[in-house]
Amino acid sequence: MATPAQWIEGARPRTLPAAIAPVLVGTGAAGYLDAFVWWKALLALGVGLALQIGVNYANDYSDGIRGTDENRVGPLRLVGSKVATPRQVKTAAFTCFGVGAVLGIVLCATSSWWLLVVGAASLVGAWFYTGGKKPYGYRALGEVSVFLFFGLVAVLGTTYVQAEKLSWTAVAGAVAIGAIACALLVANNLRDIPTDTVTGKRTLAVVLGAGRSRRLYASLVILAFLLAIVSALATPWTLLALIALPLGFRAVKVVVSDAVGPALIPVLKDTGLTELVYAIGLAIGLALGG
Incomplete structure (x- = not known):
């Protein structure tokens, strides 16, 4: 039996900013439109966290039963390390998806x-990232999914359920957050190129190779900061997102x-941390700008 600490580590806490950041930016964009609704923001946060943790457990389960995680370098994987059974981890994943679905239904009932x-597309995308017979995460499409669901959908969805409309600043924020979330996945897959190549996991990093993956990572981070500067055309307060620049520079270096x-x-x-601090700065900036 895995210990509570191991279950927490298996939930991959370092990836949770990818769920928190979009909600912060989406809420800031709603504030820019003078439409902030705190309880809807909290519901959106609950959905995001539940789906992110569910994806992490689902990834642990699917990679574990395929043997992908047996000789990996990095944090604990529950199934690969045999501290939890595949069935236990799969149950944890679907429990998280269920919580996210319930919160999402409540949120939809108050909006559209x-x-x-x-929401249904998000759940399907979460499972088939590494689940099923033909997981798209094994076909170099992981970054596309992350950009779509943890960038565009999460940010714009959070804004829309509160304001029932969007702005170009919300779109710019969604693209920026999606870019950093993609960079997080690129870094993860860059580290795992040797083991993923051996096990047949064809991630984008495997397809591009180490050199181009490194350039892609840097380009994604730079794009996010450029978008914060562009958003200053609407309100100079968005430049607060640049407080994350030292963190981003350190990671790129x-x-x-x-x-x-x-x-x-x-x-x-x-x-x-770059994504989280960037999101805090941009969200505050958008809200002040409104």
């Missing part, structure tokens, strides 16, 4: 029912220095 379609294996593990933490 057509959002249920978006490690990635482009040809670091490999365990040396890339701190990059995950720094990228997650």
Whole structure:
């Protein structure tokens, strides 16, 4: 039996900013439109966290039963390390998906029912990332999914359920957050290129190779900060997002220095912190601008 600490580690806390950041930016964009609704923001946060943790457990389960995680470098994997059974981890994943679905239904009931379609697509995307017979995460489409669901859908959905309309600043924020979330996945997959190649996991990093993956990571982080500067055309307060620049620079510096294996593990933490701090700054800036 896995201990509570191991279950927490298996939930991959370093990835949780990818769920929190979009809600912060989406709520800030709603504030920019003078439409902030605190309890809807909390419901959106609950949905995001439940889906993120569910995805992490589902990934642990699917990679574990395929043997992908047996010789990996990085944090604990519950199934791969055999501290929990595949059935236990699969149950944890679907429990999280269930919680996210319930919270999402409540949120849709207070806004627009057509959002249920978006929510259903998110759940399907979460499972088939590494689940099923032909997981798209094994076909170099993981970054596309992350950008779509943890960038565009999460940010714009959070804004829409509160304001029932969107702005170009919300779209810019969604693209920026999606870019950093993609960078987080690129860093993770860059570290795992040797083991993923052996096990047949065809991630985007495997397809591009280490060199181009490093350049892609840097480009995604730079894009996010450029969008904060562009958003200053609407309100200069969005420049508050640049407080995350030192964190982002530190992560990029490690990635482009040809670091490999365990040396890339701190990059995950720094990228997650970059996304979270960026989101806090941008959300405050958008709200003040409104």
